[in-house]
Amino acid sequence: LKKVGIIALPGSNSIGIQSAFSRIGVKATILQSTQDGEMFEKLVLPGVGSFGPASDFLQNSGFSELIINKHQRQLPVLGICLGFQLFCTTSEEAHGKHGLGIIPAAVERLQESSGRRVPNMGWRPLTSVGARPGYSLAEGASFYFSHSFKVISKSAPSVMAHSEFGGKGVVAAMGLGNLIGVQFHPEKSHDAGLEFLKAFMSGGK
C-alpha cells in the first residue's frame, strides 16, 4: 500500500501539499481518478476552490464514494480548507449544492466585524484545543488561514481546535474517527504545519 494520495480537485493546490509532504520525507501521489484510490493508505482532499464546482466534481468523478468508503472503513482522510468544508452537508457558498455529509454541519460565510476583513487571510493562533486534540495541535500555535467560509459545528466533542475571527470562534480542526478536517493550510504553515502533517502520518500522535 502506498502512503498518501492527494485528490486532484480541479483548481486546488495539490502540488503545494505534495511538496509539503516531501519536506517530511513522504512521497505523496496526486490522484487524477478514483481508479488507484484503493492503493493508498491515506487520502487528502485539498483546499482552494469554491464549494459548488468542487461538490459537482466529487459527485461526477466518483471521489465522493471513495472518500465515504474510506471513512466507513476507518481509514485516515484529511480535508484541508475547502476540503474540510466539503465533508459537511451544505454551504452558503453554493446554495442547493451538497457536500459529502460525513460531518453533520453546515458551512456559513464569515461575518465582517471590528475591522476584521473577509476573506480571513493570515497567520492565526489556535485559541483553544479540545480534550483530545493530538495532531500536534496546541493552544497558541499559529497556522495559515485563507477563507471566507467556516464550519458551524453542533458536535462539540468532534472539534479538536478553535481559532478566532472578529470575536467569534472558528472551527480550526475537527475529527470524526480517522477523518480529520482543518480550516487552516498545514502545507502553508511553516514548522507547525509540518508537525501537523507528521502527526497525520503517524495516526494523530
Added chain:
Amino acid sequence: LFPVAAGGGLTSLAEAKELISLGADKIVLNQAVFNNLGLIRQCADELGSQAVIVSIDVVETPTGFDVYDYSSASVRSGVTVLPELLANVERLGCGEILVNNVSRDGKRIGQNSSLIELVAKSVSVPIISCGGIGSRADFVTAFQAGATAVAASNFFHSHELSYPKVKKALRSRINVRGL
C-alpha cells in the same frame, strides 16, 4: 511552505486554473480591470474569492490618486475613479486588493497613508499595500493606516537582516510567522 500568488498576462479562467494546478495558491489579475471584468467573477466563482487578488496600479496626483494602466501607459483620472473601481472589483468577487503605488515604487520614502485609508474605506476585503517602504517604521505606519498586509521589494534587497528585523518590529501589533 508559504502561500504563493501568481499573475502576469492572465486572460482566461483556464490559464488561472493552470497556475493554481502548478502550485500557486492565489492568482493575481491586473489588466482584467480594464478589459475583462468578467474574468474576476469567473475566477472567484471557480477558485473562491480567497484565491483572487486584483492588483491596481495607482499614481499620486496633486489632488488625489489616478489609476494607472501600464499596458497603455495611460491614467484614468478623477477622484471617484479609484473608489468606484475598488467597489466594482469587490462586488465581482475579488478577495484581496494589491494596491501598488507606482509614484513611490523604489523611492524608499514610506507609503502614502491617505491612499491606504482611501482603499480601506472603499472595500471590506483585505488590502496589501505596496510601494515606498524604506524603513522598519514605514511598515508600522502602513499597518496603522489600515493595510491588512504590507509588501516591499527594494527594502528587502538593500537592508541586511531586514526580514527578521521587520518581523520583530511588527510582532507586538500583528501575528507574524516565527523568525
